[in-house]
Amino acid sequence: LSKAPSYSFHLNDDLILALYPKTALAKDANVTAGPPSPAELSIGHIVKSKQEVDAIMKQAEKAGAKITNPAQDRFWGGCSGYFQDLNGHLWEIAWNPQWEVKE
Amino acid sequence: LSKAPSYSFHLNDDLILALYPKTALAKDANVTAGPPSPAELSIGHIVKSKQEVDAIMKQAEKAGAKITNPAQDRFWGGCSGYFQDLNGHLWEIAWNPQWEVKE
Numbered sequence: 001l002s003k004a005p006s007y008s009f010h011l012n013d014d015l016i017l018a019l020y021p022k023t024a025l026a027k028d029a030n031v032t033a034g035p036p037s038p039a040e041l042s043i044g045h046i047v048k049s050k051q052e053v054d055a056i057m058k059q060a061e062k063a064g065a066k067i068t069n070p071a072q073d074r075f076w077g078g079c080s081g082y083f084q085d086l087n088g089h090l091w092e093i094a095w096n097p098q099w100e101v102k103e
Numbered sequence: 104l105s106k107a108p109s110y111s112f113h114l115n116d117d118l119i120l121a122l123y124p125k126t127a128l129a130k131d132a133n134v135t136a137g138p139p140s141p142a143e144l145s146i147g148h149i150v151k152s153k154q155e156v157d158a159i160m161k162q163a164e165k166a167g168a169k170i171t172n173p174a175q176d177r178f179w180g181g182c183s184g185y186f187q188d189l190n191g192h193l194w195e196i197a198w199n200p201q202w203e204v205k206e
Contacts, residue, residue, distance in 0.1 A: 011114040014205070018147070026142035029185040029193050030172040034140040039129035041143075044121070069133040082132040090132050102117070 042082070042090040048101045050079045056093045057081045065091075145185070145193035151204045153182045159196045160184045168194075 006020040026033035047053055050071075057071045060083045071081030071093070078096035085091060109123040129136035150156055153174075160174045163186045174184030174196070181199035188194060 011118060015114060016147075022142050025145055025193075028172065029142065029145060029195070031141045031185075031187070031193065033142045034138065037137040037140040037143060038134045039125050039132065039136045040140060042128055042132060044119075069131065082134075084134070090128070090134065092132070 036088055038084060038088050038090055042092050044092045044094060046099060046101055047093060047095050050095050053079050053081060053093050053095050057083065060085070060091070060093075139191055141187060141191050141193055145195050147195045147197060149202060149204055150196060150198050153198050156182050156184060156196050156198050160186065163188070163194070163196075 006018050008019075009017040011017055023033050045056070047056065053071045057067065061067055063086075065083040065085050067081065067083045068090070069082040071079060073079050076096070077098065078094060080092055080094035082090060082092050109121050111122075112120040114120055126136050148159070150159065156174045160170065164170055166189075168186040168188050170184065170186045171193070172185040174182060176182050179199070180201065181197060183195055183197035185193060185195050
């Protein structure tokens, strides 16, 4: 905890996800921040069709994202692709016929 | 997504937190895993008193954790300390008089 800007998401009554600058966390905790680590986490975005996976991957690429693993059928029965956004964060866009996506 | 072991926490109807090996994510996404990064994220554990902060920090140290920032009063009105567990993950144990902790 410090004075650095942060964003909090109240996930449920007992759980908060807080976004907070890595450099501020390093200072608070008294550890070395270290270099960026693209594979530390990914954001998974589940969509409703294979076509939507393709469309979002193209949109991301057009916006400057780096496609690291193009959209394709996967052994688990669905389709997915990975890209890194302009800040290096990893996204997976995925469709799985066994997952229901609410409107 | 791959065959690697993973753990999923359904945080609410639309949000899942999935724990998944970094090496498996790197392989899936086709990026370099990179070195461990201790300041990438921390787990915050909110407790009910200053004494509880002290007790947990001592318990962690006894169990082999590395205290990076000892328990002490903080400018924001509470008390907290940081340690790294045996896997290098960062924990913050904190008490804030303005936060209510449910039983």
